[in-house]
Amino acid sequence: MTRQRIMLTSIIGIVIFALLLGGKFVYQKKWIDVTIQHQSQQIPGVISAKTVQKNGQDEMVVVTNQISNLRQVSLSLEKIAGKVPIRYLDRSNDSLEKLFGQMQFALQEGIVRGNFTEMAQNVRTQADKAGVQLELEMDSDAIYVILNQGDAQLIEVIERHGQVNFLPSEKE
Numbered sequence: 001m002t003r004q005r006i007m008l009t010s011i012i013g014i015v016i017f018a019l020l021l022g023g024k025f026v027y028q029k030k031w032i033d034v035t036i037q038h039q040s041q042q043i044p045g046v047i048s049a050k051t052v053q054k055n056g057q058d059e060m061v062v063v064t065n066q067i068s069n070l071r072q073v074s075l076s077l078e079k080i081a082g083k084v085p086i087r088y089l090d091r092s093n094d095s096l097e098k099l100f101g102q103m104q105f106a107l108q109e110g111i112v113r114g115n116f117t118e119m120a121q122n123v124r125t126q127a128d129k130a131g132v133q134l135e136l137e138m139d140s141d142a143i144y145v146i147l148n149q150g151d152a153q154l155i156e157v158i159e160r161h162g163q164v165n166f167l168p169s170e171k172e
Helices: 002-040 070-081 094-113 116-130
Strands: 046-054 057-064 086-090 133-138 142-149 152-159 166-171
Touching (some): 057 070, 070 133, 070 152, 094 142, 094 152, 152 166
Parallel strands (some): 086 166
Antiparallel strands (some): 046 057, 142 152
Protein backbone atom coordinates (compact mmCIF):
# COMPACT_ATOMS: atom_id res chain seq x y z
CA MET A 1 0.00 0.00 0.00
CA THR A 2 2.78 2.43 0.92
CA ARG A 3 4.73 1.55 -2.23
CA GLN A 4 1.69 2.28 -4.37
CA ARG A 5 1.28 5.72 -2.80
CA ILE A 6 4.95 6.52 -3.34
CA MET A 7 4.75 5.32 -6.93
CA LEU A 8 1.57 7.33 -7.59
CA THR A 9 3.04 10.45 -5.97
CA SER A 10 6.22 10.06 -8.05
CA ILE A 11 4.29 9.68 -11.29
CA ILE A 12 2.11 12.70 -10.51
CA GLY A 13 5.23 14.72 -9.66
CA ILE A 14 6.92 13.78 -12.95
CA VAL A 15 3.77 14.65 -14.94
CA ILE A 16 3.46 18.04 -13.23
CA PHE A 17 7.15 18.76 -13.83
CA ALA A 18 6.81 17.84 -17.53
CA LEU A 19 3.74 20.09 -17.89
CA LEU A 20 5.53 23.03 -16.26
CA LEU A 21 8.61 22.53 -18.42
CA GLY A 22 6.48 22.27 -21.57
CA GLY A 23 4.52 25.37 -20.57
CA LYS A 24 7.73 27.32 -20.10
CA PHE A 25 8.96 26.25 -23.53
CA VAL A 26 5.69 27.22 -25.24
CA TYR A 27 5.67 30.56 -23.41
CA GLN A 28 9.23 31.40 -24.48
CA LYS A 29 8.90 30.27 -28.08
CA LYS A 30 5.41 31.51 -28.85
CA TRP A 31 4.61 34.44 -26.61
CA ILE A 32 8.00 36.09 -26.08
CA ASP A 33 9.24 35.61 -29.68
CA VAL A 34 5.99 37.01 -31.11
CA THR A 35 6.20 40.01 -28.76
CA ILE A 36 9.85 40.66 -29.71
CA GLN A 37 9.02 40.32 -33.41
CA HIS A 38 6.07 42.71 -33.19
CA GLN A 39 7.87 45.35 -31.12
CA SER A 40 11.03 45.25 -33.24
CA GLN A 41 9.12 45.77 -36.49
CA GLN A 42 7.96 49.15 -35.14
CA ILE A 43 11.59 50.37 -35.23
CA PRO A 44 12.60 52.03 -38.55
CA GLY A 45 15.18 49.97 -40.44
CA VAL A 46 14.54 46.74 -38.52
CA ILE A 47 13.04 43.94 -40.60
CA SER A 48 12.88 41.30 -37.88
CA ALA A 49 14.29 40.25 -34.53
CA LYS A 50 14.26 36.92 -32.76
CA THR A 51 16.00 35.22 -29.88
CA VAL A 52 18.23 32.28 -30.80
CA GLN A 53 20.73 30.10 -28.97
CA LYS A 54 24.33 29.98 -30.20
CA ASN A 55 26.93 27.94 -28.34
CA GLY A 56 24.55 27.57 -25.41
CA GLN A 57 24.03 31.34 -25.06
CA ASP A 58 20.89 33.31 -25.92
CA GLU A 59 21.22 36.25 -28.29
CA MET A 60 18.82 38.48 -30.17
CA VAL A 61 19.46 38.42 -33.91
CA VAL A 62 18.26 41.57 -35.67
CA VAL A 63 17.88 41.67 -39.46
CA THR A 64 18.25 45.23 -40.77
CA ASN A 65 17.58 47.23 -43.89
CA GLN A 66 19.21 50.66 -44.23
CA ILE A 67 19.21 51.90 -40.65
CA SER A 68 19.80 55.63 -40.36
CA ASN A 69 19.91 56.31 -36.62
CA LEU A 70 21.82 53.40 -35.09
CA ARG A 71 22.04 54.91 -31.63
CA GLN A 72 18.25 55.30 -31.31
CA VAL A 73 17.59 51.88 -32.87
CA SER A 74 20.07 50.26 -30.48
CA LEU A 75 18.54 51.90 -27.42
CA SER A 76 15.06 50.75 -28.50
CA LEU A 77 16.29 47.20 -29.09
CA GLU A 78 18.02 47.10 -25.69
CA LYS A 79 14.66 47.80 -24.02
CA ILE A 80 13.08 44.90 -25.92
CA ALA A 81 16.00 42.48 -25.42
CA GLY A 82 16.44 43.00 -21.69
CA LYS A 83 19.64 41.21 -20.66
CA VAL A 84 20.01 39.28 -23.95
CA PRO A 85 22.93 40.51 -26.11
CA ILE A 86 22.05 41.84 -29.58
CA ARG A 87 23.68 40.86 -32.88
CA TYR A 88 22.91 42.85 -36.04
CA LEU A 89 22.71 41.09 -39.38
CA ASP A 90 23.63 43.76 -41.92
CA ARG A 91 24.19 43.93 -45.66
CA SER A 92 27.91 44.64 -45.66
CA ASN A 93 30.36 43.83 -48.42
CA ASP A 94 34.08 43.03 -48.46
CA SER A 95 35.22 46.61 -49.08
CA LEU A 96 33.15 47.94 -46.16
CA GLU A 97 34.50 45.22 -43.87
CA LYS A 98 38.06 46.00 -44.94
CA LEU A 99 37.53 49.72 -44.34
CA PHE A 100 36.00 49.05 -40.93
CA GLY A 101 39.00 46.88 -40.05
CA GLN A 102 41.29 49.79 -40.90
CA MET A 103 39.14 52.18 -38.86
CA GLN A 104 39.52 49.96 -35.79
CA PHE A 105 42.92 51.50 -35.00
CA ALA A 106 41.45 54.99 -34.68
CA LEU A 107 38.28 53.76 -32.93
CA GLN A 108 40.10 51.69 -30.32
CA GLU A 109 42.70 54.41 -29.75
CA GLY A 110 39.88 56.90 -29.21
CA ILE A 111 38.29 54.64 -26.61
CA VAL A 112 41.56 54.00 -24.76
CA ARG A 113 42.95 57.54 -24.85
CA GLY A 114 39.66 59.40 -24.77
CA ASN A 115 40.60 61.57 -27.78
CA PHE A 116 37.22 61.18 -29.46
CA THR A 117 37.40 64.34 -31.58
CA GLU A 118 40.64 63.17 -33.19
CA MET A 119 39.19 59.67 -33.59
CA ALA A 120 36.11 61.04 -35.38
CA GLN A 121 38.29 63.12 -37.73
CA ASN A 122 40.51 60.13 -38.60
CA VAL A 123 37.54 57.85 -39.23
CA ARG A 124 35.77 60.46 -41.39
CA THR A 125 38.94 61.01 -43.42
CA GLN A 126 39.27 57.27 -44.05
CA ALA A 127 35.62 57.02 -45.12
CA ASP A 128 35.93 60.03 -47.45
CA LYS A 129 39.06 58.60 -49.10
CA ALA A 130 37.24 55.29 -49.69
CA GLY A 131 34.15 57.04 -51.08
CA VAL A 132 31.96 55.64 -48.30
CA GLN A 133 29.24 57.49 -46.42
CA LEU A 134 29.85 57.40 -42.66
CA GLU A 135 27.36 57.90 -39.85
CA LEU A 136 29.18 58.12 -36.53
CA GLU A 137 27.51 58.69 -33.17
CA MET A 138 28.56 58.19 -29.60
CA ASP A 139 27.12 58.20 -26.10
CA SER A 140 28.53 57.31 -22.69
CA ASP A 141 28.22 53.57 -23.40
CA ALA A 142 29.13 52.99 -27.04
CA ILE A 143 30.27 54.25 -30.43
CA TYR A 144 27.76 53.65 -33.23
CA VAL A 145 29.16 53.21 -36.74
CA ILE A 146 27.25 52.91 -40.01
CA LEU A 147 29.12 52.63 -43.31
CA ASN A 148 27.04 52.97 -46.50
CA GLN A 149 28.21 52.18 -50.02
CA GLY A 150 25.39 51.87 -52.55
CA ASP A 151 22.98 49.23 -51.28
CA ALA A 152 25.58 47.78 -48.89
CA GLN A 153 25.53 48.81 -45.24
CA LEU A 154 27.86 47.84 -42.39
CA ILE A 155 26.52 48.34 -38.87
CA GLU A 156 28.65 48.09 -35.75
CA VAL A 157 28.16 49.04 -32.09
CA ILE A 158 31.48 49.31 -30.24
CA GLU A 159 30.92 49.28 -26.51
CA ARG A 160 33.24 51.45 -24.48
CA HIS A 161 33.07 49.69 -21.13
CA GLY A 162 32.84 46.00 -22.06
CA GLN A 163 29.14 45.62 -21.23
CA VAL A 164 28.51 42.90 -23.90
CA ASN A 165 25.04 44.21 -24.75
CA PHE A 166 26.02 44.04 -28.45
CA LEU A 167 27.83 41.27 -30.24
CA PRO A 168 29.86 41.77 -33.45
CA SER A 169 27.63 42.20 -36.50
CA GLU A 170 27.47 39.58 -39.21
CA LYS A 171 26.49 39.53 -42.86
CA GLU A 172 22.89 38.64 -43.52
